[in-house]
Each structure stands twice: as C-alpha cells, then as structure tokens.
Amino acid sequence: MTIQTVSTNTSYGGVQGVYRHASQATGTDMVFSVYVPPHSAGAKLPVVWYLSGLTCTHANVTEKGEFRKACAELGLIFVAPDTSPRGPDVPGDANNAYDFGLGAGFYVDATQEPFARNYRMWSYVTDELPKLVAENFPVDAKRQSVMGHSMGGHGALTVALRNPHRYRAASAFAPIVAPSLVPWGIKALTGYLGPNKETWRNHDTVALIEDGAKYSGFLVDVGEADNFLKEQLKPELLQAACTKAGIPLTLRRQAGYDHSYYFISTFMGDHLHWHAERLKG
Ligand SMILES: N[C@@H](CCC(=O)N[C@@H](CS)C(=O)NCC(=O)O)C(=O)O
Numbered sequence: 001m002t003i004q005t006v007s008t009n010t011s012y013g014g015v016q017g018v019y020r021h022a023s024q025a026t027g028t029d030m031v032f033s034v035y036v037p038p039h040s041a042g043a044k045l046p047v048v049w050y051l052s053g054l055t056c057t058h059a060n061v062t063e064k065g066e067f068r069k070a071c072a073e074l075g076l077i078f079v080a081p082d083t084s085p086r087g088p089d090v091p092g093d094a095n096n097a098y099d100f101g102l103g104a105g106f107y108v109d110a111t112q113e114p115f116a117r118n119y120r121m122w123s124y125v126t127d128e129l130p131k132l133v134a135e136n137f138p139v140d141a142k143r144q145s146v147m148g149h150s151m152g153g154h155g156a157l158t159v160a161l162r163n164p165h166r167y168r169a170a171s172a173f174a175p176i177v178a179p180s181l182v183p184w185g186i187k188a189l190t191g192y193l194g195p196n197k198e199t200w201r202n203h204d205t206v207a208l209i210e211d212g213a214k215y216s217g218f219l220v221d222v223g224e225a226d227n228f229l230k231e232q233l234k235p236e237l238l239q240a241a242c243t244k245a246g247i248p249l250t251l252r253r254q255a256g257y258d259h260s261y262y263f264i265s266t267f268m269g270d271h272l273h274w275h276a277e278r279l280k281g
Contacts, residue, residue: 001132006031012072013038018058021132025124026085027117032129033058034137035078037071046143046279047077047133048272049167051125051159053150053174054184055103057082061149064261070269074276079133081125083151085118099184100191106179107155108203110192119192122203126159145169145275149264150228151188153220154179157205157238161213169278171219171271173264174226177238178206184232209241217248219274221267223257 006018014037023030039045048071050061058080061067071078084090084105091114092101105121134141146167148156153175160170179185180200189200201207222235229235235251242249257263 003136012068014072023124023128025120025128028085028087028090030082031058032081033062035068035071036137037075044138044140045075045077047079047139048275049146050080051148051152051155052083053152055098065268066265067268070272074272076276077137077139081129090118100187106151106188108192112192112194115192143279145279147171147271149173151176158203161208161215164215169275171274174222174233174259176232178204178234180204180207182232206237206241209245215247219250219271221252221254223263224253224255225257226259228259
C-alpha cells in the first residue's frame, strides 16, 4: 500500500503531513493528515485518531483544531481521515444536502444501493487506514485511542465500544450519541443501512451500551450554546445509558460554547492530556 505526500510542514518541532492513497475500502482516492511530533530515532509513538463531523475533510481539524502543541509536548501522533469517499463517480445526497453522502459517511459500511460500493467508512477507519498508517509512520499499534466531533464523536464512541482492547481511550466533542433517535442519524442510517432498525444498533452508542458493550470511560464535552444540542446530540441519553451500565462518563457542559472549532480547539488540550494519560507505557 503506497501513499503519496500532498504536503508537509514543520510545526512545533514535528511534521504535519497530508497524504493521498488509493483506498481499497472505498474504491476512491482518500486524503488524510498525520502529525508526527518530535521524537528520537527509532521510537514508536502512541496514536490518536480524530474523526471529523458533517461537511468536514481532514483539513478542518488540521487547520483549526489546535492539537499540535499538545501532541508535540505529549509525544502523540494525530491522524485525521476524511469523512466520506469523494469523486465524480461517488453518489451523494439526491438534493446535495450537507448531512448525507459526501462529507457525511457516518462511519458505517453501507449495505444499500447506490452507496454500498464506496461508503465503507467503518472498514476504512478501523482497518485499512490503521494498517496504512502503521506501515508508513512510527506508530506503536498497542497504544491507540480515538476521539471525534459530532458525527465523528458518534464514530469515535462506536469504534471504541466495539474495539475496547484496541482503543485505550475515547473522547468526544459534541457527539451524536443516539443516531437511531435523531434526524441526522435516522436519515443517514436509513440511507446507508436500510429501514431495519435492528441493523442500526451496532452503529448507535446508546444502543450498543444498552446491548451490553463495556468501556473503561469516556470524556465528553458539549457546548451549552450549541444549536444542535437539543435536537441532534442529546448528551443526556449517553449519561443515562452510562449510569445504568456502570460506564464512567465525564460529561462537561461548557457554558457559552457552540458547535464550532472555536469550542473544539478550546478543549482539545484537555482531551489530548486525557488520552496521553491512558496511552502511557
Ligand atoms: N454548518 C453546517 C452544519 C454542519 C456542521 O456544523 N458541521 C460541523 C461538524 S457536525 C463542522 O465541523 N463543520 C465544519 C467546520 O466548522 O469547519 C450547516 O448547518 O450547514
């Protein structure tokens, strides 16, 4: 598996890169970013996966997430994939809406036509891209963790719950926690997985917890001024599910913050310290 370098820039003594490769999973070219902090020759470093939200590419968090200073200090590799396949032959939303299709892969492997061929973001972020990154960067595969925002928060929490031994820590900014119950999620899961809601449960954080999935604990920040909080995010459902299942949840409701990268970048350092603590040794 070969990768093509799109760009590299030195930052905080490390290297911020953007790379392109031909993805088997999606059948398209995919672009992702990797920050490698300064490190001694031959060292293998822990890796934090960041899954982005609706409308994003790798570029949103790479340019606005303000993660590099903490990653450099803590010795963390930071990887940001795209949120969907892209290209002239990739089908999107029939009405070009922002919440389905391009930029809105929802971290599932679609089973419904015409999406099943390309929309395989679950396989991409949990299988293909980790292998590619391990082959090309100084990664310690035993020390991985995952975080995400909004749709990517949903991705991070479901990826962690279904692979608790692979991802030692998981956190989220303004995650969708119960996609089966909210408009963004119902539209996406119907479109990608079909109308049988039983097939959605594997991609619904609250449903996974209700069905017995366990995890060592989550850090979740939400903004009290987030316009999506009440209709789409519903963090109270995650709180109830975690309390009932005995999963430790640190849920912080941040007054005045909205859904944007001004919110994410403010708390990015806290999240990276949480991850670094759990990726030690
Ligand atoms: N701005 C969009 C909503 C989608 C949105 O807020 N996307 C979030 C993730 S769910 C985001 O990160 N957008 C890109 C950015 O802020 O850079 C709209 O209403 O049209």
